[in-house]
Amino acid sequence: MKQNDGRRWHDMGGQAAGPVPKEDHDFALWEKRIDALMVLCSAKGHFTVDGLRRALEDMGEDAFETMSYYERWVASLNQNLVEAGVYTPTELGERMEEIATRGETYGEAAHG
Amino acid sequence: MAERVRVKHMMPPGHVRAPAYLRGKTGFVERKLGAFGNPEQLAYGLPAEKIPLVRVRFSMAEVWGSDTEYPNDTLDAEIFAHWLEYPETHDAP
Amino acid sequence: MMPHDHHDHLSPSGHPYRKDNDEPLTYWQCMEIAMRELLIEKGVTTATEIASQIDTMDARSPANGAAVVARAWVDPAFKARLLENASRASREMGFDIGTLRLIALENTEDIHNVVVCTLCSCYPRNLLGLPPDWYKTRAYRSRVVKEPRKVLAEFGLELPAETTVRVHDSTADMRYIVIPVRPDGTENMTEEELAELVSRDSMIGTGIAKLPS
Numbered sequence: 092m093k094q095n096d097g098r099r100w101h102d103m104g105g106q107a108a109g110p111v112p113k114e115d116h117d118f119a120l121w122e123k124r125i126d127a128l129m130v131l132c133s134a135k136g137h138f139t140v141d142g143l144r145r146a147l148e149d150m151g152e153d154a155f156e157t158m159s160y161y162e163r164w165v166a167s168l169n170q171n172l173v174e175a176g177v178y179t180p181t182e183l184g185e186r187m188e189e190i191a192t193r194g195e196t197y198g199e200a201a202h203g
Numbered sequence: 204m205a206e207r208v209r210v211k212h213m214m215p216p217g218h219v220r221a222p223a224y225l226r227g228k229t230g231f232v233e234r235k236l237g238a239f240g241n242p243e244q245l246a247y248g249l250p251a252e253k254i255p256l257v258r259v260r261f262s263m264a265e266v267w268g269s270d271t272e273y274p275n276d277t278l279d280a281e282i283f284a285h286w287l288e289y290p291e292t293h294d295a296p
Numbered sequence: 297m298m299p300h301d302h303h304d305h306l307s308p309s310g311h312p313y314r315k316d317n318d319e320p321l322t323y324w325q326c327m328e329i330a331m332r333e334l335l336i337e338k339g340v341t342t343a344t345e346i347a348s349q350i351d352t353m354d355a356r357s358p359a360n361g362a363a364v365v366a367r368a369w370v371d372p373a374f375k376a377r378l379l380e381n382a383s384r385a386s387r388e389m390g391f392d393i394g395t396l397r398l399i400a401l402e403n404t405e406d407i408h409n410v411v412v413c414t415l416c417s418c419y420p421r422n423l424l425g426l427p428p429d430w431y432k433t434r435a436y437r438s439r440v441v442k443e444p445r446k447v448l449a450e451f452g453l454e455l456p457a458e459t460t461v462r463v464h465d466s467t468a469d470m471r472y473i474v475i476p477v478r479p480d481g482t483e484n485m486t487e488e489e490l491a492e493l494v495s496r497d498s499m500i501g502t503g504i505a506k507l508p509s
Contacts, residue, residue: 097214098223104414104465105224105267108438111450115429121325124332126426127349131341138248144416145218145246160417160432162324169331174248178334186330196318197325220467222414224441239469256468267442276461278441281468 100152121197122161129168138171146170205231208259208287218246221286225278229290230261233279241283255284352392356425360391361473362494364423365505366487368400369478375402382473386423396422401464401501402475408459409474410448410501412440413466420471424499431500441465451502474498476505 118126133140146167147154154163173180193200212227220242236258240251259282264274335341364386368375378385382398398420401409413419414437419427430436440447444461448454455461464472476498482490485508497503 097216099216102223102415103434103438104222104441106434106438108435111430111435111439111447112433113430118426121328123350123353124346125328126353127346128328128332128335128341130353131345131349132335135340137340139240139245141218141242141246142248144242147416148218155434158324160429162322165324165328165331169327172331172335177338177340178331182334183327183330186334187326190326190329190333191321195320197321197329198318200321200326201329220415222465222467224414236470242468256470258470272443273445273457273461276444276463278463278465280465281470283468 099148100155101148118161121201125161125165125168129164132168132172132177137175137177142171142174143167207231207290208257208282209290210259210282211286211288217243219243219286221282222280224266225259225261225280225282228261228266230259230265230278233258233260236281239283241285256281257284257287258282259287353421353425356422358424358494358496358499359491360386361420361424361496361499362491363487364389364391364400364473365475365494365499366491368475369482369490370487375475378475391423393422396420397470398423399470399472400475401462401472403477403501403504405477406458406460407462408448408455408501409462409464409472410440410444411464411466411472411474412437414438414441415465415467418466418471420473423471423473424496428496448502451497453503474501476503479505479507482508 129140129143132138133143143164144167147163150163150166154166158166169183172178173183190200193202207229208231209229210221210225210227214223214226234257236256238253239256241254242251244251258279261278261280262274263271263276263278266278332346336343364378364382367389368378374385374388377388378400379402382400383393383396385400386393386396386398401411403409412431417427417432417437419431421427436447441463444463445455448461466472476494478490479493482493489508493506493508495503495506498505
């Protein structure tokens with residue numbers, strides 16, 4: 092097992108890696124909404140971009156490998172909003188339960 | 204003569220913005236950028252001290268060793284002053 | 297646009313649309329909806345403010361940076377101001393870049409600049425829009441600081457040994473835009489025509505300006 096030298100997973104500079112994949116995509120509405128919420132809530136002082144990065148780093152390497160970019164950011168955004176006291180995990184959880192009953196797709200559940 | 208600086212070698216856990224590959228490496232001040240909130244406090248929702256931020260330029264040879272393919276290529280990074288130390292001038296090349 | 301017709305098309309930028317409104321709802325999408333509704337109900341933001349922020353980001357694109365580069369190519373005084381303070385020079389051209397602190401890096405016959413963020417994926421988004429996916433990958437973030445020439449070669453850019461490569465890691469509050477070298481044979485082109493030669497990748501440093509056709 093590799094000796095832990097204190098380097099954290101997100102600190103990637105100089106690590107070995109494969110070829111750079113060139114695929115690109117346009118952003119879906121839900122991703123743009125997450126991006127907008129990050130900008131607006133930090134501009135209003137509920138957290139800083141450093142707070143978003145900190146929560147993202149603390150999610151660990153597994154999150155980087157298994158979640159998409161905006162999935163990681165919505166998780167980090169949620170962590171920061173809970174820490175800032177904007178809402179509680181229960182408030183979020185109850186709303187998510189209700190939303191899941193609205194329909195099977197994002198469009199139906201989001202009412203557009 | 205350009206001011207020489209070395210990035211501290213320490214490896215604390217938590218949110219810091221000095222990349223690991225530059226720790227312990229010596230470069231020179233490319234430009235001074237003014238003072239910015241300390242990300243190590245901002246990241247935890249704390250009031251942040253303003254700390255001078257410096258763009259430091261390193262040679263590839265310094266960062267990756269003398270067997271690097273193009274030793275004179277360079278790396279620039281922004282490093283907060285509390286991560287910098289000032290090596291003795293007598294070991295200048 | 298009809299609600300469902302985007303499945304058969306590429307987007308205006310030529311990329312496939314991400315799976316969108318008609319796919320099964322995921323846990324994280326459900327969280328986004330719940331979070332947004334709670335933020336609106338609690339008065340933190342409004343639906344209008346969110347829509348407006350999305351429009352603002354959609355209006356930011358590499359074309360903005362290309363216009364800045366083309367101006368620098370034709371106007372030496374502007375280029376001097378851009379190199380002195382790229383945020384101010386961008387605002388001078390009318391671009392709403394918010395709080396972006398931008399540094400312009402000039403490529404020359406002897407120097408090639410390339411930009412990365414090894415710690416996350418910092419990018420001059422308030423000028424160029426959101427970054428390409430490859431900019432955020434482990435491969436790009438890990439390798440370009442150690443073997444920039446090999447990475448650039450993967451982008452089709454082979455640099456001569458005499459060229460000095462300068463890699464810029466966006467580790468804190470600054471963001472970077474590369475001013476590519478103006479191609480030969482463009483002396484009679486207008487500023488607008490020149491801007492067409494400036495690709496997104498040429499402003500990150502993984503490409504160079506296109507040759508005039």
